[in-house]
Amino acid sequence: MNGILKKELSNLDREYNYETTVHFGHYRLGSTEHNEDEEETLEIAGKEPVRKTVRFDEYDPRDEWKNERQARTWKAWLKRQKENCDIKEAMRALRMIASDWFFLAVLGITMALISMAVDAVVECIQASEIFLMALSKSTGYEALNHILTYLTWLGYTSTLIISSAMFVHYVSPQAIGSGIPEMKTILRGLILKDYLSCRTLLAKLVGSTLALASGLPIGKVGPFVHMASVIANQMSKLAARFDGVYANECRRSEMFAAACAVGVASTFSSPVGGVLFSIEVTTMYFSVRNYWRGFFAAACGATVFRLLRVFLIESEVTVIAFYQTNFPKDAFVPDELPFFALIGYVLMTPHRVYLGLDVVH
Numbered sequence: 001m002n003g004i005l006k007k008e009l010s011n012l013d014r015e016y017n018y019e020t021t022v023h024f025g026h027y028r029l030g031s032t033e034h035n036e037d038e039e040e041t042l043e044i045a046g047k048e049p050v051r052k053t054v055r056f057d058e059y060d061p062r063d064e065w066k067n068e069r070q071a072r073t074w075k076a077w078l079k080r081q082k083e084n085c086d087i088k089e090a091m092r093a094l095r096m097i098a099s100d101w102f103f104l105a106v107l108g109i110t111m112a113l114i115s116m117a118v119d120a121v122v123e124c125i126q127a128s129e130i131f132l133m134a135l136s137k138s139t140g141y142e143a144l145n146h147i148l149t150y151l152t153w154l155g156y157t158s159t160l161i162i163s164s165a166m167f168v169h170y171v172s173p174q175a176i177g178s179g180i181p182e183m184k185t186i187l188r189g190l191i192l193k194d195y196l197s198c199r200t201l202l203a204k205l206v207g208s209t210l211a212l213a214s215g216l217p218i219g220k221v222g223p224f225v226h227m228a229s230v231i232a233n234q235m236s237k238l239a240a241r242f243d244g245v246y247a248n249e250c251r252r253s254e255m256f257a258a259a260c261a262v263g264v265a266s267t268f269s270s271p272v273g274g275v276l277f278s279i280e281v282t283t284m285y286f287s288v289r290n291y292w293r294g295f296f297a298a299a300c301g302a303t304v305f306r307l308l309r310v311f312l313i314e315s316e317v318t319v320i321a322f323y324q325t326n327f328p329k330d331a332f333v334p335d336e337l338p339f340f341a342l343i344g345y346v347l348m349t350p351h352r353v354y355l356g357l358d359v360v361h
Contacts, residue, residue: 109301114205175226258297
């Protein structure tokens, strides 16, 4: 009975063969596996085994603090990163980041070059119109000069407008209009057929150039947002052949949002305004991770566009108004108020008739 009890106590000692920290020190059982084998041998021989005493070792916290300081050094951090680093995964992440930066930079630079080309063509067409109007004034008769000048202006402007409308109508009717409402629709998940095709890009480019050159009071923002989105779509299709990530609809929507920012930046040279405009276009939701994409692409487009304007045309102004105006400091004079009231009264009658007919239908 005593032998069984001793054996149980010995097994109990072996189970508690661990270190326990107690108030800047730890208790440790002195016996090892080798000593345990010796105890069993002595029990079989009928001899009393020598019991190991429990020792108390001093614990110095400064050693632990030293190890912690060494673990926070650059060498230790680099060693841990080297042990945990996966070369293939790191190269894959680096390639994805570099491809995004390259994609956005090419998009911004391309739109800046297109904007510069459109401005140059518009200025050439308007210079030709001014030259023709100057020739119309050289007849020697003042009355005839006024008539010929008016007919020249009317014919030249009408020709440009009709040419723009016919080109867009026959090449790609999807290019009609501003383009911003359709981009909102696409960013919300709807599919518009042939809206982001190369034919639409060509029709938008030629149509907007002729319309701007005609002197119509229209801007470049809407058409350039549309053209930037078309270029982003075509670049995504091309990049999808080398990297399947660009075939993802989510990634394509992110590139469309960045393209909206590029369209504004390549028009007004304002990257921050372009990013804010892209947020305004995607009013339903805007992912925070798209901020850097929009800003980087817009900054590339705005920088290249501004540099090209300065070095090639020596002017930072984009599209100059064909007919310059000079408004007085005061918005109106008191003598004009009766005429304003008369205009409002005259326009009120057809407006009420239109609303009445609309309600009836």
